[in-house]
Amino acid sequence: MNKYNVYWVKFLKNKRNKYSLFVFGFIFILSLFAEVLSNDKPIIMSIDSKLYFPIIMTYSDKHFDGYFDTEADYKDNFMTQKIAMKNNWAIFPLNPHSYDSINLNKSTPNPAPPSQYNYLGTDDRGRDVLARLLYGFRLSVLFAFALTAIGILIGLFFGALQGYYAGKIDLYLQRFIEIWGSMPELYLLIIFSSLFEPSVLLLIILLSLFGWMGLSDYVRAEFLKGRNMEYVIAARTLGLSDTKIILKHILPNSMVSVITFLPFRISGAILVLTSLDFLGLGVPPDTPSLGELLAQGKENIEAWWLSISTFLVLTGTLLSLIFIGEGIRESLDSRSE
């Protein structure tokens, strides 16, 4: 484990790496708790000396002596009065809005500028920008993680297959990749998004179909180089099976290029999702997304809080990811020792 420590120390030595990782990690972990940080339901409340946990449990209006079977709306006059009654209390999250909650009691027209009610203003449907940014950031990053993970698995598999066995397998797979790679990805996305109901899962599947090729080329090249290294030949003479040689000898030595690729692929995936959302081809309309906020910013050019805040979040994310990537590359590079 000693050697990983060395890389880690080397990575943290550079202040830019350290702060990028810290900022990105902090915001990402915060966003994982978005429901607690930014929600239109109270975290905990007490009505008629009974405790309720609206974030975890769903309560209907009838629980609070209302008339409807639907879930209680804690911003509704009925509920606010109930909470304001003597001995009743409620603790709301720091930002008392969810990504899809609309404040109906507001006097200003939408999109509304930042105010004490909405710290970063609202979008053109009256939804809180801060909440949408937080949830949108989380969705983008998780989406990017998933896309990258799938891409790496497929890319590693095909790259290793091609590079290690070379010859005919490599020849045919490479031709397949050439044909597959020359398909017009964007048009397929447009066609599919009109054929099927848009969803995050559909997007991941469609983008995964094309996203693995860049990496598989890299892995293939690393494996082609690796298969003729003397320590690999030595492992074959020791009687090791192909799978073992691939997993134990070639893969660890070609991991540097894969790991170096990671943050760049993640930032690329975030950018792809944002662009698709911006064009309206991405996630379904209600889903919080950075691209949709940017599109709103374009529509409402005078609502500066929309475009500037989204722009800052997006740039900050991409920049810190790229800095992290550079840091990883430098710390894994054995030449700079």
Added chain:
Amino acid sequence: MKILEIKNLSLKSKKSNALLLNNISLTLNKGETLGIVGESGSGKTLTGLSVTGLLDSSIFEVISGEVIYSKQNLLACPEEYLRSIRTKKISMVFQEPMLSLNPVQTIKKQLDEVIKLHVTKIKKDINSLSKEIIIKTGLEDVDKTLLSYPHMLSGGQRQRVMIAIALVCKPDILIADEPTTALDVTLQLQILDLLNNFKIENSMSMILVSHDLDLIKNYSDHIIILNNGVIVEDGLTRNVFEKPKHEYTKKLILSKPDKIITKNSGDKKILETKNLSCRFPLNNPFFTKNKKYFTALSNVNIHVNIGETVGIVGESGSGKTTLAMAIMQLLNYDGNIIFDNKDLSMLSNKDIRKYRNNFQIVFQDPFSSLSPRLNILEILSEGLVAFNKDIKYNELFDICTSLLSEVGLSNDMLLRYPHQFSGGQRQRIAIARALSMKPKLIIFDEPTSALDVIVQKNILELIVSLQEKYSLSYCFISHDLKVIKSISHRIYVIKDSEIVETNSTENILNYPTSDYTKNLIKSSFLS
């Protein structure tokens, strides 16, 4: 007459602050050859580079000293002046002829460039001069050579072109930095003779940098021996070789591999190849029927007896490594390989894998033969685990410890990684890995070529002592007849994918029959 003088030159690395050259002083007289000998990292190349001011000032820092040529201190001269004397007055030839020539320009263009810069700008003179120098360097078919690109020439031809470029201005001093190390032995003599003749004709002075003592001994008048950036001995070549004063010099001269052959070798064959042939498809178009092949081995018949060391000697491209790979069952071949009365060519891949522990290989480059991400324990235990899945960690640890002591390393090294070892230590680990399988036959593919001479000798001694202990059979492949001679019972000479000659070591050296073998012996300074 003094032509170049280096006075108390000290040089350090800016990055690590290490002293690379310490108080180097030397003089070069007109018409004389000065040999600089040392192991890798001793500073011999740096000494050569400092003369022409080619040291990268962002890496190296001159602490003190002067390099005096025609009454000027070159270290203090401006870059323009240095540029005007480089190649014209002080010229260099480097080791790697492939890297020193521009691959996208013809030979003529690169040669003309130098002439235009330093000699004449008249087109007619340029043409005649370039032809003249090419003829002098012994290249046949002058016009064709001039119009070819570097990749169309062989290594020896390229080095001749480099020499032509270096000598076309008739410089006062030629610095030859390992000029023949990348070339086959039979070419070495030709190139050095060429340099020597030119030196005598033009009363040029030469600094010959090399790790090869025999070469220096035959071609230099004076000699300097460098160790860790310090001159440990200098003097007339003959004196130094006859009466070395410094311990290091003695060690260096004695490091020439002695005859260290085990006595008893049996008559029972452990390995035999019958009409072993091997060919590789050339870059054929996909749909052609009559494909072209490159023949790497044709009808090779060799055998190795139990407890015997068989030397296989040949130049690069002669097929020696292909032979090793075929015996190791790592590539497809025609013919039969019979190992311990079992025909390996009849076995399936799966059966061969089970049989692999019987024959092992040790490679040339100890830096690429050990996986950089595994520690020594993992490297050594790998084969053991592959053959015995139930083996316990304790057992593995004990076996690996004893393997390390077998090759002369201490067991506290088990958890280190390959980059923490020197070349010689790595080669010992590679040998330990081969031993871990308890093989009957080990193939050594140039195991000492990447090592310094003193380490080379230690490794050879280790190899022989292991043979005595376990009555192993060896197949020892090398381009270096000196090494082969010291360790083999029998020798096969391989050339252009065929065995040209085979006999016991004494007979081959004393009564070679083929011209090629004779040439090889002469080039290795063995006659």
